[in-house]
Amino acid sequence: MKIVAGLSLKGLKPPVWYTGSPYYLSDLKAVMFPYADFHYMPARRRQAMEIGLHASFGIPSYMSIYLDNGAFRFSRDDGEVPRQDYEAFVAQAQPDWYAIPQDYIPTPRMSDDKQLECLQKTMDVNQSYSHDGYVPILHISRHLDEYLRQFKANEQLRSKPIFALGGIVPNLLRTPKAMSYREILDSVRQVRATFADRELHLFGVGGTATLHVAALLRLDSVDSSGWRVRAARGIVQLTGIGDRAVAELGNWKIREPSQQERKKLIKCQCPACQLYGLDGLKANLIYGFCNRATHNLWTLLEENRMIQKHLKDKTYVEWYKDHLHNSTYRPIIDQIIEDWKRAAGDQP
Numbered sequence: 001m002k003i004v005a006g007l008s009l010k011g012l013k014p015p016v017w018y019t020g021s022p023y024y025l026s027d028l029k030a031v032m033f034p035y036a037d038f039h040y041m042p043a044r045r046r047q048a049m050e051i052g053l054h055a056s057f058g059i060p061s062y063m064s065i066y067l068d069n070g071a072f073r074f075s076r077d078d079g080e081v082p083r084q085d086y087e088a089f090v091a092q093a094q095p096d097w098y099a100i101p102q103d104y105i106p107t108p109r110m111s112d113d114k115q116l117e118c119l120q121k122t123m124d125v126n127q128s129y130s131h132d133g134y135v136p137i138l139h140i141s142r143h144l145d146e147y148l149r150q151f152k153a154n155e156q157l158r159s160k161p162i163f164a165l166g167g168i169v170p171n172l173l174r175t176p177k178a179m180s181y182r183e184i185l186d187s188v189r190q191v192r193a194t195f196a197d198r199e200l201h202l203f204g205v206g207g208t209a210t211l212h213v214a215a216l217l218r219l220d221s222v223d224s225s226g227w228r229v230r231a232a233r234g235i236v237q238l239t240g241i242g243d244r245a246v247a248e249l250g251n252w253k254i255r256e257p258s259q260q261e262r263k264k265l266i267k268c269q270c271p272a273c274q275l276y277g278l279d280g281l282k283a284n285l286i287y288g289f290c291n292r293a294t295h296n297l298w299t300l301l302e303e304n305r306m307i308q309k310h311l312k313d314k315t316y317v318e319w320y321k322d323h324l325h326n327s328t329y330r331p332i333i334d335q336i337i338e339d340w341k342r343a344a345g346d347q348p
């Protein structure tokens with residue numbers, strides 16, 4: 001499974017992709033930009049179109065650049081992604097992976113009619129952009145069957161090599177009328193089974209525990225901007241444990257690290273902790289942010305590395321029981337393992 005680091009043009013530090021930076025992460029193989037950022041920063045947009053995204057940001061050629069449409073950002077101003085501008089940007093800035101220019105996210109609290117309207121509008125865009133490298137989007141919602149029916153009915157869409165899955169996050173967050181964990185798991189499995197040999201990307205995964213869910217459901221890539229969001233709030237992620245507050249920034253009810261967790265942080269092998277230690281993580285301003293962000297992204301990559309290793313060695317089931325202490329997502333992972341045991345198949 002590939003971890004795609006969500007980036008923001010509003011703050012490009014720490015440059016985790018740049019080999020000359022102390023924050024360089026050699027295991028990072030992909031980054032994602034939201035198109036909305038380029039729309040609101042025309043000079044950046046122009047340069048990326050002139051010399052290409054890789055050159056514009058000094059991103060090495062071995063690293064893939066993903067482009068999300070940023071429809072959510074535009075919707076805050078009651079707007080939509082300007083499609084011709086998006087198409088021109090894709091053609092000239094040359095991202096390696098790019099979503100369709102617009103999707104309409106059904107939130108759990110929407111009525112059935114409203115959700116169906118979102119589905120139809122998203123499917124119309126999927127159909128309009130079925131001709132070349134655009135990655136179609138579908139959302140996990142109460143109407144997944146209808147999504148899959150329409151995909152299967154369209155020859156060009158059903159033969160796409162890559163699909164992107166959205167809409168899981170609002171359901172996982174237990175918002176009002178959210179789907180049950182069981183329904184979410186079954187829905188993702190249904191998509192996986194329908195597009196068995198295709199690449200599936202999951203939008204917007206946040207923490208270390210959700211990586212387990214994504215990996216066990218056999219998704220191929222996930223993106224996360226959580227490493228930056230948490231860093232800005234003074235939060236660091238710990239493998240197997242989740243979030244801990246190390247700097248007092250913002251009013252977030254996040255636990256401080258215990259004595260044992262503090263020891264784990266002191267021994268951390270990420271470039272930021274190796275250079276600046278625990279004091280670097282606790283610091284304020286941009287320096288502290290860069291240290292925490294680098295630490296957080298390194299932690300996601302490390303968690304993923306361990307998950308993949310244990311899945312490959314068929315030791316996952318014994319390993320996760322002692323490794324994973326996250327209370328929110330642990331029941332979902334237990335459920336996936338239970339389902340697997342009942343099916344008596346191979347290890348997940």
Ligand SMILES: [Zn+2]
Nearest residue numbers: 268270273295
């Ligand atoms: Zn660290």
